[in-house]
Amino acid sequence: MASAESAPYRDAGAAASLTPDNESMDDGSDPHWLRKVILFLSGQTVSLFGSLLVSYAVFWYLTITYRSGVIMMLAAVFGFLPQAVVSIFGGVWADRHSRKLLIMGADGAIAVTTLALALIMMSGYDEVWLIFLTMALRSAGAGIQMPAVSALIPQIAPKRALIRVNGINGSIQSAMQLVTPAAAGGLYAWASAATGGSAASIVPIFFIDVVTAAIGVGLLALIPVGAVRRATDVPTGYFADLLDGVRYVIHHAFVRWLLVVFAIIFVLTVAPTNLTPLMLVRSFDAGAQQNVVLLAVLEIAFSIGMMLGGVAVASLFAGRSRIAMIVASSLVFGVLAIGLGLSPNVWVFFGFMFAIGLAVPFFSTSSMTLLQETVEPERQGRVFGFVGIVMAVAMPFGMVVFGPLADVVPIELLLVAAGILTFVVVGLAVWLPAGRRAIVAAREASAAHDPSAGAAAVESLMQRENAS
Incomplete structure (x- = not known):
């Protein structure tokens, strides 16, 4: 799963400052930031291609083979919960160590795990628990990658370009999600026909993922990244940094509010829509081979929407209110979930999936950019670690509820209820x-485009809360 070389983290006190490298980016004097961004996004894109191939192939195999809400629940738990556990530590590591090396190490470990699974399955052993174990190990790697990647982007790109870089990154990822379902569908159908539909049909895709991960790591190795340092030399320990991150999230009004919104969206929207492939093969069943095609079309419709949404955010909405886009897209998710549940035929169903994809960048890109703009650089790893925890816990929690229900209640009804x-x-x-109050504080900080403004807004907010 794709999600750097900073100098070793320096233990320090609470006060913070950027390195000269970061400061030069802020005033636009760094002539190499665009090259760094291009290399970084290129490496992540190649690695993402292989990871998406694996994700689609494994998920489709489980869906078509078992047609069980419980299996889908277990896939979500093993695919997301380990990320939540590791993110508790991954965020601190991203603030204390080289973000570049963390990303490279995690991507390499994920590739080795996938290679091991491929070799074992080639020997004829293909129990479902082995797939779940590999999903869990890949998820743990993502718990290291996610906060490091999110915190690395503002190190190599100036703040004035963050919304566009994030929007372009979202569009690239969406383009990959447009290409990979078709590629995964073709590879899966070919291998499935050759192996009689056994689990061995996903082995060739595992080898592709190993190669793309190696390319991604190699490109990332070419990027020099300056250190994010703190102003004082007062040493702090690992758990002190962890507790400092917890306190920061608790007392930062906007970060706290946004984590709540993330939890709502992932429990009530992402988890139920994760059942749409199961709904497709149940309600619009077209036979084993045709179901693979329909599943690919479903993902392509979603990815086209995401790609167009990312382009719109990066070009037409870059100067618009981040908060307004977050709130509007969150409400739109609810309406579209209802539409999915009420779809009278498969083409309307695909249309609503396209619309959901279109809305995703307005939520995700705006959220990540606003966090990068308002959170101090030396705390971004921990904050994005907590974001990863919330997403990785909320998704399987939602699936624990909706997955078993999907075996006794129509998925259409679950989608309508979740949307409401x-x-x-x-x-x-x-x-x-x-x-x-949290929205007001975030708007003040975002308007200033200055990390210190975020702290000032929070301090002002706390003073108003104490006064009231």
Whole structure:
């Protein structure tokens, strides 16, 4: 799974400052930032291609073979929960160590794990628990990668370009998600026909993932990245940094609010829509071979939407309010989930998946950019680690609820119920006083485009809360 060389992290106190390398980026004097961004995005794109091939092939194999909500639940648990556990430490590692080397090490470990699974399955052993184990190990690697990748981007790109870099990155990822379902569908169908539909049909895709991971690591090795250092030399320990990150998230009004919104979206929208492939093969069943084609079309429709949404965010909406895009897209997710559940035929179903994909960059790109703009650089690894924890816990938690229900209740009904709940809960998160205050603080910090403004906004907010 794709998700750097900074100098060794220096233990320090609470005060922070950027290195000269980062400062030069802020005033636009670094002539090499664009080259760094291109190399970084290129490496991540190649690695992502292989990872998506594996993800689609494994998920389709489990869906078509078992047609079980419980199996889908277990796939979500093993695919996301380890990331949550590791992210507790991954965020701190991203602030204490080389983010570049963390990404390279995690990607390499994921590739080795995938290679081991391929070799074992070639010997004829293909029990489902082995697939779940590999999913868990890959997820653990993502727990290291995700905060390091998110914190590395503002190190190599100037703040004035963050929304565009994130938007372009989202569009590239969406383009990969457009290409890889077709590639995965063709490879899976060919291998499935050759192996009689056994688990060995996904082995060739595992080898492709190993090669793309090696290319991604090699490109990342070419990027020099400066260190993010702190102003004082007062040493702190690992757990002190971890506790500092926890306190920061608790007391930072906007970060705390955004984590709540992430949890809502992942429990009530992402988890239920993760059942759409199962709904497709149940409600619009077209036979084993045709189901692979329909599953590929479903992912392609979603990916086209994401790609167009990413282009729109990077070009047409780069100067728009990040908060407005987060809130609007969150409410739209609820409406579209209802539409999925009420789809009268497969083409309308594909249309709603396209619309969901279109809305995703307005939520994800705006959220990541706003965090990068408002959180101090030396705390970004920990903050993105907590974001990863919330996403990785909320998704399997939602699937623990919706997965078993999908075996006793029509998935269509679950999608409608989840959509209504999303609309109501997000509305409350925006309407309640705490949400309104957090939004005001984030707007103040984003308008300044200065990490220190985030702290000032939070301090101002806390003073107003104490006064009230």
